Amino acid sequence: MLTAKNKTGLVFFPAFDWAISPTHPEREERLLYTRDQVFEEGLFDIEGITELKADFARAQDVERVHFCIPDVWEVTTESHFISAGGAKTVGMAVLDKQVEKGFALVRPPGHHAMRMVHGARGFCNINIEAVMIEFLRAAYGVDRVAIVDTDCHHGDGTQDIYWHDPDTLFISIHQDGRTLYPGSGFINELGGPNAAGTTINIPLPPSTSEEGFLYTIRNMVLPILDDFKPDLIINSAGQDNHYSDPITNMNFSAQGYAELTSLLKADIAVLEGGYSIEGALPYVNVGIILAMAGIDYSNVKEPDYDPDRIRQSSEVSSYIEDVGEDVMEVWQQREEIKAERQGKKKFDERPRRIYYDTDGITERQNETIRICSDCGGALRIDSSSDRRGRVLAIHIPIKACKACREVGHEWYDSANTENFETVLLQDRPEDVLRVKELRS
Amino acid sequence: MIIGLDVGGTHTDVVLLGNNGLMREIKVTTDSSDLFQTVLGGLEKITEGIEPAEISRVVLSTTLTTNAIVQEKNPQVGMIVSGGPGIDPELFRTNEHYFTVSGCMDHRGRETEPVNESDIRKIADTLKKEKIRNVGIVGKFSARNPAHELRIYEIIKDSFGKVFFGHQVSGHLNFPRRIATTYLNATVRPIHKEFFEAVRKSLEEKGLTVPIHILKADGGTMSLESSIDFPGQSILSGPAASVMGAIGFATDKDDALVLDIGGTTTDIALLVKGVPVLEPLGIRLGNYKTLIRSLKTRSIGLGGDSVVRVKDGKLEVGPDRVGPAMAYGGTFPTPTDALFVLRMVEDGDREKSVKGIETIAKALDMSSETVASHIFDHVCGKILTEARDMTDRINSKPVYTVHELQEGYQVKPKEILVLGGPAPYFAERFEALSDFSVSVVPRWKVANAIGAALARTTCEVTLFADTQQGIAASPEENFSETVDKNFSKEKAIRKADELLKQKALQSGAASIDDLETEVIEDLEFNMVHGFYTAGKNIRVKVQVKPGLIFDAGCLLDA
Ligand SMILES: [Zn+2]
Ligand SMILES: [Zn+2]
Numbered sequence: 002m003l004t005a006k007n008k009t010g011l012v013f014f015p016a017f018d019w020a021i022s023p024t025h026p027e028r029e030e031r032l033l034y035t036r037d038q039v040f041e042e043g044l045f046d047i048e049g050i051t052e053l054k055a056d057f058a059r060a061q062d063v064e065r066v067h068f069c070i071p072d073v074w075e076v077t078t079e080s081h082f083i084s085a086g087g088a089k090t091v092g093m094a095v096l097d098k099q100v101e102k103g104f105a106l107v108r109p110p111g112h113h114a115m116r117m118v119h120g121a122r123g124f125c126n127i128n129i130e131a132v133m134i135e136f137l138r139a140a141y142g143v144d145r146v147a148i149v150d151t152d153c154h155h156g157d158g159t160q161d162i163y164w165h166d167p168d169t170l171f172i173s174i175h176q177d178g179r180t181l182y183p184g185s186g187f188i189n190e191l192g193g194p195n196a197a198g199t200t201i202n203i204p205l206p207p208s209t210s211e212e213g214f215l216y217t218i219r220n221m222v223l224p225i226l227d228d229f230k231p232d233l234i235i236n237s238a239g240q241d242n243h244y245s246d247p248i249t250n251m252n253f254s255a256q257g258y259a260e261l262t263s264l265l266k267a268d269i270a271v272l273e274g275g276y277s278i279e280g281a282l283p284y285v286n287v288g289i290i291l292a293m294a295g296i297d298y299s300n301v302k303e304p305d306y307d308p309d310r311i312r313q314s315s316e317v318s319s320y321i322e323d324v325g326e327d328v329m330e331v332w333q334q335r336e337e338i339k340a341e342r343q344g345k346k347k348f349d350e351r352p353r354r355i356y357y358d359t360d361g362i363t364e365r366q367n368e369t370i371r372i373c374s375d376c377g378g379a380l381r382i383d384s385s386s387d388r389r390g391r392v393l394a395i396h397i398p399i400k401a402c403k404a405c406r407e408v409g410h411e412w413y414d415s416a417n418t419e420n421f422e423t424v425l426l427q428d429r430p431e432d433v434l435r436v437k438e439l440r441s
Numbered sequence: 442m443i444i445g446l447d448v449g450g451t452h453t454d455v456v457l458l459g460n461n462g463l464m465r466e467i468k469v470t471t472d473s474s475d476l477f478q479t480v481l482g483g484l485e486k487i488t489e490g491i492e493p494a495e496i497s498r499v500v501l502s503t504t505l506t507t508n509a510i511v512q513e514k515n516p517q518v519g520m521i522v523s524g525g526p527g528i529d530p531e532l533f534r535t536n537e538h539y540f541t542v543s544g545c546m547d548h549r550g551r552e553t554e555p556v557n558e559s560d561i562r563k564i565a566d567t568l569k570k571e572k573i574r575n576v577g578i579v580g581k582f583s584a585r586n587p588a589h590e591l592r593i594y595e596i597i598k599d600s601f602g603k604v605f606f607g608h609q610v611s612g613h614l615n616f617p618r619r620i621a622t623t624y625l626n627a628t629v630r631p632i633h634k635e636f637f638e639a640v641r642k643s644l645e646e647k648g649l650t651v652p653i654h655i656l657k658a659d660g661g662t663m664s665l666e667s668s669i670d671f672p673g674q675s676i677l678s679g680p681a682a683s684v685m686g687a688i689g690f691a692t693d694k695d696d697a698l699v700l701d702i703g704g705t706t707t708d709i710a711l712l713v714k715g716v717p718v719l720e721p722l723g724i725r726l727g728n729y730k731t732l733i734r735s736l737k738t739r740s741i742g743l744g745g746d747s748v749v750r751v752k753d754g755k756l757e758v759g760p761d762r763v764g765p766a767m768a769y770g771g772t773f774p775t776p777t778d779a780l781f782v783l784r785m786v787e788d789g790d791r792e793k794s795v796k797g798i799e800t801i802a803k804a805l806d807m808s809s810e811t812v813a814s815h816i817f818d819h820v821c822g823k824i825l826t827e828a829r830d831m832t833d834r835i836n837s838k839p840v841y842t843v844h845e846l847q848e849g850y851q852v853k854p855k856e857i858l859v860l861g862g863p864a865p866y867f868a869e870r871f872e873a874l875s876d877f878s879v880s881v882v883p884r885w886k887v888a889n890a891i892g893a894a895l896a897r898t899t900c901e902v903t904l905f906a907d908t909q910q911g912i913a914a915s916p917e918e919n920f921s922e923t924v925d926k927n928f929s930k931e932k933a934i935r936k937a938d939e940l941l942k943q944k945a946l947q948s949g950a951a952s953i954d955d956l957e958t959e960v961i962e963d964l965e966f967n968m969v970h971g972f973y974t975a976g977k978n979i980r981v982k983v984q985v986k987p988g989l990i991f992d993a994g995c996l997l998d999a
Pocket of ligand 2 (some may be wrong): 405
């Protein structure tokens with residue numbers, strides 16, 4: 002009988018009754034053929050592979066990560082709660098040691114959702130990995146986490162949430178931002194002054210194939226993970242690098258994804274994008290599941306798979322080698338970079354404009370971080386959008402030092418509701434969200 | 442009059458039902474080395490002095506095919522399996538003459554690799570040389586498109602006896618189970634065919650030319666004729682017989698548990714508003730996970746004859762049975778002996794029970810009465826725990842839509858129905874130990890045979906449509922037709938319902954009036970290519986619910 006080497010838990014939630022709009026890539030049909038393939042292969046019958054039922058995430062789980070404007074209910078649907086809840090279910094199963102590995106095959110995705118949420122960006126409303134990770138930190142005391150985002154698009158939402166967190170290593174491998182949405186994710190985006198170096202961007206050129214992705218994993222991702230020594234590795238397992246994906250330009254394959262999965266050895270994978278719903282997803286997902294479970298995947302191939310047709314050029318290969326040198330240089334110099342960025346400053350500021358493409362909302366932010374060598378630093382976001390008034394959002398990190406806690410509380414207490422429609426405080430050491438409103 | 446016969450491990454129960462209820466009930470000893478004599482003997486005894494013309498129906502639930510599979514007494518068959526990309530189909534090997542071949546269909550039933558005909562011919566030659574008679578042909582996604590299985594059949598058909606197709610066993614997508622199920626059908630066919638044809642012949646010689654039905658694991662029946670092509674459906678019908686014997690006495694307002702207390706095992710089943718819960722895909726027998734429709738039952742190694750012993754200072758019951766209770770001449774103390782000590786049962790040698798229970802009492806430094814009571818509580822408590830566990834597991838079954846997750850029905854049994862030999866004693870204790878309202882199924886000793894006698898014909902039909910490819914098909918039913926863009930889910934359900942009724946009649950249903958049908962899956966998706974809708978993908982599943990041909994209550998209340 003077929004037995005999994007690694008006990009693996011799967012949440013499969015295809016949300017067959019939910020779509021952004023009827024012909025949107027994020028629609029009911031997206032995981033239909035994946036379900037067919039997973040069922041036909043009999044994966045849930047394999048000894049050691051368990052199908053878990055998704056729980057609903059709670060509003061509190063979302064508010065631990067996001068500032069939702071005007072509130073959680075306004076920017077989400079039930080499907081988001083199940084998608085994030087599915088990731089949470091898998092995370093709990095792994096932390097409870099019920100399984101060794103877990104894969105949340107859920108939709109809708111989340112890696113473009115940032116800390117502030119005024120609406121949907123890049124098909125994402127809430128960041129399902131972050132909701133899971135922060136729950137696991139609160140409930141199980143998980144400390145150091147690495148997220149490896151292998152979606153074709155830059156995981157700008159996850160990057161934003163962990164920009165100032167030195168205990169979360171975020172590595173995004175994606176198609177170069179000059180050629181694809183969201184247009185960010187360059188090597189010099191390496192984290193805020195208190196966490197410089199723990200954000201790593203690896204932009205790859207269009208037409209990167211198996212060779213390039215696996216080179217990146219072996220020569221960049223694995224050595225960095227070795228240095229960082231995370232307690233938990235999360236894979237944001239987007240599948241839109243596939244050669245048949247309709248909205249990207251890469252040349253990755255089911256075999257490649259499976260091999261990437263077995264090299265990376267993530268504890269938990271969470272589905273992100275991937276819109277070649279007939280030609281790629283059924284095979285890629287079977288490959289990922291088998292690789293996680295430690296079962297031979299060498300025969301999992303797309304019917305039209307031809308490695309020669311998708312092989313990358315030597316220019317692409319040498320370009321990726323150069324990217325690798327730059328990435329590793331930044332990683333090796335991260336302490337120096339951090340010292341330089343912190344300088345003698347007390348606070349650092351970052352003004353930004355964020356566009357919510359799915360909902361057509363423009364937000365202006367001014368972010369202030371307290372420079373701190375003892376923790377991630379108290380964070381203050383002054384935000385307003387073209388839909389609503391000004392909001393002040395304050396975040397005190399879960400491992401905040403005493404000084405940062407005091408600064409965070411001082412910001413909250415002194416905030417004037419005449420200037421802000423709402424004042425929010427994410428007090429992570431206390432695990433509560435506090436809210437002050439003008440008209441109440 | 443109707444005859445119901447249920448072969449069990451130790452006893453075979455036979456009942457005769459007439460217009461005024463249960464007319465006769467008998468128990469004969471099961472001779473597993475000669476089941477034919479057991480079945481025939483039971484039938485002869487129950488019909489003694491009855492005019493053959495008065496009997497209108499016979500339903501048989503036997504352990505014939507189950508035993509053949511478990512004891513691996515199966516004749517050799519050939520298996521031809523085409524997998525395509527995915528898990529290596531070699532890993533699903535069922536038997537010696539198992540060949541994997543090229544040829545592949547994708548998830549929408551489109552050919553992605555053709556069948557290699559010369560390979561098939563070579564395999565056919567090999568199988569012929571090995572004197573193989575029956576062959577199974579299984580392809581991945583053949584439940585979507587059986588063309589490859591049919592093509593292979595065309596190539597080999599003249600050289601073999603009966604050929605079994607993967608696409609005919611079920612509409613469910615599960616390639617490894619399709620292989621196992623096809624294999625089981627092919628391998629038990631000769632035994633099943635020979636046995637039941639002999640039964641029929643013997644009955645005919647006695648002037649009994651009535652329809653003979655075979656009980657299936659899903660609590661429904663199929664005619665003897667249709668069982669010959671799907672003999673695998675007859676495996677593990679025993680637990681289903683008991684459940685069907687109980688459902689006539691369950692309410693249709695609440696959920697209930699059915700507990701069948703046997704000598705070696707206790708079988709647990711769940712009823713949702715009077716209807717038994719089915720396995721999502723099919724039954725498991727030993728290492729074979731199948732697509733054979735089945736009631737969800739859980740068998741635990743605890744029964745009236747389980748061995749009681751003390752291990753590391755702790756009381757242990759089961760899971761083994763060595764023989765009958767000491768009161769009936771056995772050598773090890775059992776829960777039944779505990780009942781003797783407690784003076785709940787009297788029809789045996791109490792002295793022997795006392796002796797057995799005393800050894801346990803000594804080891805635990807308690808009085809015999811206290812230990813007997815402990816043993817009984819231990820068994821009842823464990824059964825209740827397992828029953829609750831089974832309920833939890835059914836409630837944690839994953840769902841795939843937001844709606845189902847929000848509205849998800851949670852099974853909450855309020856009532857327990859108990860049957861099997863010691864049912865009344867257990868019922869009393871279950872009630873004392875739990876919040877359930879507990880009742881004993883009337884005629885609890887033969888309720889299983891009554892359940893078999895009254896079970897209706899059941900079946901299931903899967904239909905899918907792909908309006909981009911312009912087809913609606915149910916390969917399992919050999920049905921396929923072209924459809925236009927306007928084909929809808931509603932039309933698909935109507936078509937499936939039509940096929941279902943046809944299938945039920947072919948499988949032995951007397952009329953379509955007493956068939957309770959229901960839609961168990963109805964999904965419709967827009968297939969979008971680029972930003973345009975290219976067609977609809979529709980999946981529909983309908984079934985005849987397991988149930989009784991008429992109300993058992995009015996038959997047995999009298
Ligand atoms: Zn993407
Ligand atoms: Zn600090």
